[in-house]
Amino acid sequence: MLPQAFTSAPSVDQSNFRFHCIGCGDFPTTAGQDFRCAHCGDLLEITFPRWKDTKPNAEELRSIWSARRLSSERIDLSRVDLSGVWRFRELLPGFSSGEATAGKSDPQVITLREGNTPLYELPQCARITGVPRLFAKHQGMNPTGSFKDTGMTVAATFARRAGFQWVACASTGNTSASMAAYAARGGLRSLVLVPEGKISWSKLSQALDYGAVTCQLRTDFDGCLRLLQELVVRAPVYQLNSINPFRLEGQKTLAIELLEQLNWHPPDHIIVPGGNLGNSSAIGKALLEMRDLGLISRLPKLSVIQAAGANALVRTIREADGKQLVSVRPETRATAIRIGNPASWKKAVHVLQATGGACEEVSEIEIAQAKAEIGAEGIGCEPASAVTLAGLKKLVMQKFVKPDESVVLVLTGNLLKDPDYTIDFHRGDLFKSDTSAEISLKPLRRPPIVLDATLDAVMRTLEQAEKA
Ligand code: F0G
Numbered sequence: 001m002l003p004q005a006f007t008s009a010p011s012v013d014q015s016n017f018r019f020h021c022i023g024c025g026d027f028p029t030t031a032g033q034d035f036r037c038a039h040c041g042d043l044l045e046i047t048f049p050r051w052k053d054t055k056p057n058a059e060e061l062r063s064i065w066s067a068r069r070l071s072s073e074r075i076d077l078s079r080v081d082l083s084g085v086w087r088f089r090e091l092l093p094g095f096s097s098g099e100a101t102a103g104k105s106d107p108q109v110i111t112l113r114e115g116n117t118p119l120y121e122l123p124q125c126a127r128i129t130g131v132p133r134l135f136a137k138h139q140g141m142n143p144t145g146s147f148k149d150t151g152m153t154v155a156a157t158f159a160r161r162a163g164f165q166w167v168a169c170a171s172t173g174n175t176s177a178s179m180a181a182y183a184a185r186g187g188l189r190s191l192v193l194v195p196e197g198k199i200s201w202s203k204l205s206q207a208l209d210y211g212a213v214t215c216q217l218r219t220d221f222d223g224c225l226r227l228l229q230e231l232v233v234r235a236p237v238y239q240l241n242s243i244n245p246f247r248l249e250g251q252k253t254l255a256i257e258l259l260e261q262l263n264w265h266p267p268d269h270i271i272v273p274g275g276n277l278g279n280s281s282a283i284g285k286a287l288l289e290m291r292d293l294g295l296i297s298r299l300p301k302l303s304v305i306q307a308a309g310a311n312a313l314v315r316t317i318r319e320a321d322g323k324q325l326v327s328v329r330p331e332t333r334a335t336a337i338r339i340g341n342p343a344s345w346k347k348a349v350h351v352l353q354a355t356g357g358a359c360e361e362v363s364e365i366e367i368a369q370a371k372a373e374i375g376a377e378g379i380g381c382e383p384a385s386a387v388t389l390a391g392l393k394k395l396v397m398q399k400f401v402k403p404d405e406s407v408v409l410v411l412t413g414n415l416l417k418d419p420d421y422t423i424d425f426h427r428g429d430l431f432k433s434d435t436s437a438e439i440s441l442k443p444l445r446r447p448p449i450v451l452d453a454t455l456d457a458v459m460r461t462l463e464q465a466e467k468a
Helices: 058-070 086-091 097-102 123-129 148-161 174-186 201-209 221-234 245-251 253-261 278-292 312-320 345-355 364-375 383-397 419-427 435-444 455-467
Strands: 018-021 044-047 119-121 134-138 166-170 189-195 213-217 237-239 269-273 301-307 359-362 407-411
Touching (some): 044 245, 058 086, 058 253, 086 253, 123 364, 123 383, 134 253, 148 245, 166 174, 166 221, 189 201, 189 221, 201 213, 221 237, 245 253, 245 278, 269 383, 278 301, 278 345, 301 312, 301 383, 359 364, 359 383, 364 383, 364 435, 383 407
Parallel strands (some): 166 189, 189 213, 269 301, 269 407, 301 359
Antiparallel strands (some): 119 134
């Protein structure tokens, strides 16, 4: 039987942050289970009004964060300093300023040592795009293989602090994998709603392994999310979709860590895939906050790339000037971003406009090609992440990105997240009925070769590969 204790709004200590409605500007003292404003129904965000009077000092922050990263006293595994998210806790909700500087272990924090992800150079993709200073921030190197972990550690921690026993999400796969893992670590139970047949087996298997109650619903992601909204007002479950503003706070640390890795010299461009649009909103929020706190002197342009078959934000900007959402019926093999009705579209429009970024769409063939090119760098990513490289090529053609500018692609998911896609691509099955696509992609394909188990056969194959 479901516990009956927590049917009301989560009550959490708000001493270091406030909820703020992005629509009417209200500052509610609590957030309802749907994280929407009780007056106007718009989404809530988290703000830090105290920064107005006692602004954290940029130089001090940089040195605290760096000391935590380099500390040789990181032996106590429960210390939050080991997390690449909580290391930046001065810019997160949840710690009072005294606690933050003390850096003490917090038994309530649920962490898998997320964050601390690598920033790679992409020399081959740099040659292909004609942008020499090209980097990838690989969020697929997080504990469950996607960027979701950075948000989940914060939001799951708040779920536990608020006393919830159940957490739930609608997902295209990665959120559910991440949520299930953090719930398991934190002794919480988790409920997953995913569209049947529309998420990769790899992601589904994670949710199962981490012990989630996993429901495959006969609908798409948007249908799952709609149902979740109804569920959370009826049952005492805490929702962990990116509507939950604590998720976005954790995801902000991607941008903070990136700037730290670049020695606080902002890149000219950051390019991110867009699905439900939580991540772009989070990265943009971090950039604006870092600028306001004096951690960076100028804003990178944040651009969002979508699959052409799931291009709600692109159409919202082109057809409605960013003023109202143009929903679409989504279709793409990049299943992580197969979303037609993105919840955080308003937040994303805001950060695009504030940073001067672009919004583009890319075709299925462009995604497949870009994914293979990133793979050929020895890095690899899932299809949704590859939209960033495909989008960059377009932005270079449009001269929005100039060859002398620096660019960071945010790779959101690990290659192993969707092995079926990769195998279909290399076997030539991805665009089976489209011969011209298969011809243009053939040079990038490396199909597996079945041979007799003889030395001769392998030697011949080696010689042929050497000549090719
Ligand atoms: N890349 C990957 C690998 C994703 O899993 C997602 C979203 C995105 C990009 C888009 O991020 O939604 O913040 O704009 N996946 C969600 C999920 C929807 O349920 O796993 P967004």
